[in-house]
Structure formats: structure tokens, C-alpha cells
Amino acid sequence: xxxxxxxxxxxxxxxxxxxxxxxxxxxxxxxxxxxxxxxxxxxxxxxxxxxxxxxxxxxxxxxxxxxxxxxxxxxxxxxxxxxxxxxxxxxxxxxxxxxxxxxxxxxxxxxxxxxxxxxxxxxxxxxxxxxxxxxxxxxxxxxxxxxxxxxxxxxxxxxxxxxxxxxxxxxxxxxxxxxxxxxxxxx
Amino acid sequence: xxxxxxxxxxxxxxxxxxxxxxxxxxxxxxxxxxxxxxxxxxxxxxxxxxxxxxxxxxxxxxxxxxxxxxxxxxxxxxxxxxxxxxxxxxxxxxxxxxxxxxxxxxxxxxxxxxxxxxxxxxxxxxxxxxxxxxxxxxxxxxxxxxxxxxxxxxxxxxxxxxxxxxxxxxxxxxxxxxxxxxxxxxx
DNA sequence: TATAAGATAGACAGATCAGTCTATATTGTC
DNA sequence: GACAATATAGACTGATCTGTCTATCTTATA
Numbered sequence: 188x189x190x191x192x193x194x195x196x197x198x199x200x201x202x203x204x205x206x207x208x209x210x211x212x213x214x215x216x217x218x219x220x221x222x223x224x225x226x227x228x229x230x231x232x233x234x235x236x237x238x239x240x241x242x243x244x245x246x247x248x249x250x251x252x253x254x255x256x257x258x259x260x261x262x263x264x265x266x267x268x269x270x271x272x273x274x275x276x277x278x279x280x281x282x283x284x285x286x287x288x289x290x291x292x293x294x295x296x297x298x299x300x301x302x303x304x305x306x307x308x309x310x311x312x313x314x315x316x317x318x319x320x321x322x323x324x325x326x327x328x329x330x331x332x333x334x335x336x337x338x339x340x341x342x343x344x345x346x347x348x349x350x351x352x353x354x355x356x357x358x359x360x361x362x363x364x365x366x367x368x369x370x371x372x373x374x
Numbered sequence: 375x376x377x378x379x380x381x382x383x384x385x386x387x388x389x390x391x392x393x394x395x396x397x398x399x400x401x402x403x404x405x406x407x408x409x410x411x412x413x414x415x416x417x418x419x420x421x422x423x424x425x426x427x428x429x430x431x432x433x434x435x436x437x438x439x440x441x442x443x444x445x446x447x448x449x450x451x452x453x454x455x456x457x458x459x460x461x462x463x464x465x466x467x468x469x470x471x472x473x474x475x476x477x478x479x480x481x482x483x484x485x486x487x488x489x490x491x492x493x494x495x496x497x498x499x500x501x502x503x504x505x506x507x508x509x510x511x512x513x514x515x516x517x518x519x520x521x522x523x524x525x526x527x528x529x530x531x532x533x534x535x536x537x538x539x540x541x542x543x544x545x546x547x548x549x550x551x552x553x554x555x556x557x558x559x560x561x
Numbered sequence: 562t563a564t565a566a567g568a569t570a571g572a573c574a575g576a577t578c579a580g581t582c583t584a585t586a587t588t589g590t591c
Numbered sequence: 592g593a594c595a596a597t598a599t600a601g602a603c604t605g606a607t608c609t610g611t612c613t614a615t616c617t618t619a620t621a
């Protein structure tokens with residue numbers, strides 16, 4: 188299953204799909220960029236859709252191992268971690284290769300809710316909400332579900348405004364709004 | 375400039391691009407669905423990109439003449455209109471053919487910030503923020519810019535969670551959060 | 562009814578798409 | 592060194608892509 192070539196293909200495809208989109212990037216470009224033979228790709232992945240799914244799973248895994256860890260390193264307490272979420276977003280938005288959220292973009296191109304790609308995007312977003320709910324709960328919010336929902340809305344909204352509208356201060360604005368919601372939740 | 379055929383082509387393309395995305399829908403499908411000859415399309419639009427731009431402009435125009443009007447009909451006062459925004463979102467999300475925001479989806483497929491398509495998406499989002507800022511200002515918010523930013527984040531976040539994650543209550547959750555922000559802004 | 566503008570079908574170009582196949586070469590393992 | 596697994600280049604299919612061209616037909620206007 189796991190192999191160096193496979194790994195490299197996923198990383199290459201992640202970069203290309205992330206920058207130019209899923210339909211716009213063909214198999215030919217992936218293998219050319221990865222420096223790999225055509226059949227190597229098709230020996231590791233049944234189809235382009237399977238490759239996309241592998242890319243999204245890697246992206247999700249990286250979110251857990253990078254974004255979440257960054258938040259956890261930034262603060263020891265749940266409330267601090269909630270706020271640190273928006274600092275992490277700010278860092279992400281400021282990176283040169285920021286092209287929005289690969290899951291939002293995937294759902295844009297695969298709008299059929301039953302498509303495995305759309306489903307994977309949905310699962311990722313549910314994970315984000317679950318994570319925020321856990322933090323809200325541990326922080327002692329009066330209504331953790333409500334606070335998590337509000338924070339998730341601010342998070343996704345920040346991603347959209349940063350990417351689509353180029354609002355470089357989206358994460359900071361979101362943090363300010365989050366502080367209001369947090370206070371309202373009794374924290 | 376304006377003609378029945380041209381109009382019909384834009385409407386057809388709007389429906390197809392909205393449902394299946396911009397790269398996934400070819401010219402062939404647009405003309406087949408519109409029941410129009412190939413050259414009729416190319417006589418009205420220089421290229422597919424020009425057609426996409428026309429589609430986005432129509433979508434923007436419809437947003438002003440439908441969404442905004444709906445909000446204005448719902449309440450006479452600025453504060454009421456801010457809240458009515460989220461009711462209008464709720465109605466939109468509940469429609470059968472809801473496939474997210476065409477501008478967010480366009481930015482997903484055309485991530486180059488200088489691409490006219492991406493630029494058009496950005497202009498639309500800026501319009502939304504301007505609209506909210508105007509309402510926040512007229513409502514007498516202590517910091518209209520800040521309130522507008524918070525409301526815009528909730529709006530875009532709701533669109534994303536409704537589309538990507540299928541959260542049917544996204545608009546209602548956003549409204550609850552908006553009420554908190556509005557109260558915090560002194561209204 | 563004559564004229565001009567717009568629309569038609571369909572062929573065509575040249576590129577690209579996803580995916581299959583083969584025959585050869587490289588690699589790691591015993 | 593023998594064997595098996597993996598990777599290679601590249602031909603190939605059949606479909607699809609955007610965009611161009613032509614020759615005919617319809618339609619509205621004057």
C-alpha cells in the first residue's frame with residue numbers, strides 16, 4: 188500500500204489540485220510533474236477520483252497533524268486554544284501558496300452530495316466542528332453546540348473571505364467576533 | 375447586445391455551471407441544453423470565459439434584485455434587515471437546486487487572483503460586505519466596519535457549511551451568532 | 562418583395578482527457 | 592546470481608475539449 192512513489196504522487200497531486208483545481212489538472216500533468224510513468228499512477232490508484240480521494244485524506248491527516256498540533260502547542264487551556272485557532276488560520280492565510288480550502292474547493296467541483304469526493308469534504312468539515320465542540324465543551328461553555336457552531340461559521344467564513352475576496356485580515360476579524368461569542372457563552 | 379438567444383444562453387449556462395462546475399461543463403452541453411447552434415454562442419461570446427463572466431454578472435444582478443429586495447421587503451429598519459439576511463439565506467439553502475455560491479465555486483476553480491473570473495467573484499463578495507456595512511452603519515453600530523466584518527464571516531461560513539457539510543440549520547445558527555454580535559455592537 | 566442580419570447544422574482542427582496495453586528495464590530479496 | 596515485484600516509455604483508444612469555418616436557412620425590417 189504505502190510506497191515512496193505513491194507518496195510522491197499524492198504530494199504532487201495535492202499541490203497541483205490545490206493550486207489549479209481538480210478538473211483543470213489532468214493525469215498527464217500529475218505524472219509529468221511527479222516524474223513518474225503513467226502506469227505507476229494507475230498501479231497505485233484505480234482512477235483519477237481515487238487519487239483525488241487519497242489527496243483529500245492526506246490533506247485531512249495533515250490538518251490533524253499540523254493545524255491541530257499548532258493550536259495545541261499555542262495554548263494549554265481550551266479557551267486559549269479556541270482563540271489560537273484563529274491565529275493558526277492567520278498564519279495559513281499568509282502563506283504564499285494559500286489557495287483556499289481543498290475541501291471547499293472539492294465540494295465546489297463535485298456538488299453531488301453522494302459523490303465520495305463531496306462526502307470526504309463533508310467529513311472533514313464535520314471533524315472541524317467536532318473539534319471546536321470539544322474545545323467549547325471543555326472550556327465550559329453554557330451551550331457548547333451553539334458556541335461550536337458560531338466558531339465554525341467564523342472559521343469557514345474567514346477561509347472564504349481570505350481566498351475569494353483576498354481579505355488578509357479575515358482571521359483577525361474572525362478572532363474578534365469569536366471573542367464576543369466566547370464571552371456570551373459565559374467564558 | 376441584449377437578445378433573446380443571448381439571454382437564454384446565459385440562463386442555461388448559469389444553471390449548468392451552478393450545478394456541475396465551470397470546467398466540468400463544456401460548450402457542447404451548454405448549446406445542446408439551450409437548443410442553440412454552436413456559432414450562435416460564439417457570435418454572442420468571444421470565448422467560454424466570456425460566457426462565464428456573463429453568467430457571474432447575471433448572478434450578481436439577480437442577487438441584488440432578488441436577495442437584497444427580499445431582505446428589504448422583510449423589514450423596514452436596518453437592524454431588522456440585518457437579521458432578515460439570515461432568513462433569506464435559510465430560504466436559499468432550503469431550495470432544491472442549492473449548490474453553494476457560484477462565486478465561491480468560481481474562485482475555487484480559478485484561483486489566480488488576476489483572472490477576470492476570480493476578480494468578478496471578489497467584487498461580488500466585496501459588494502456583500504459593503505451592503506452589510508451600510509446596514510450596520512445605518513443601524514447605529516458602535517463600529518460598523520467591525521460588525522459588518524463579523525456578519526460577513528457568518529454569512530460566508532453559513533454558505534459553506536450548508537453546501538459542503540449539508541448543515542441545513544447553518545443560516546439559523548448564523549442568525550443566533552449574529553444576534554450576539556449585534557447586541558455587542560450596541561444595538 | 563427585396564435586403565440584411567441572425568441562426569442553423571455540421572464538418573473540421575488541434576489539443577487534451579482518462580484509462581489500457583505491451584514490452585523492456587530496474588529494483589529489492591532470497 | 593536467480594527470481595519476483597515494481598517501474599519504465601510510449602503507443603493506442605475513444606471520447607471530449609474549445610474554437611473556427613462554411614454554406615444554407617429563417618426572420619425581421621424597410
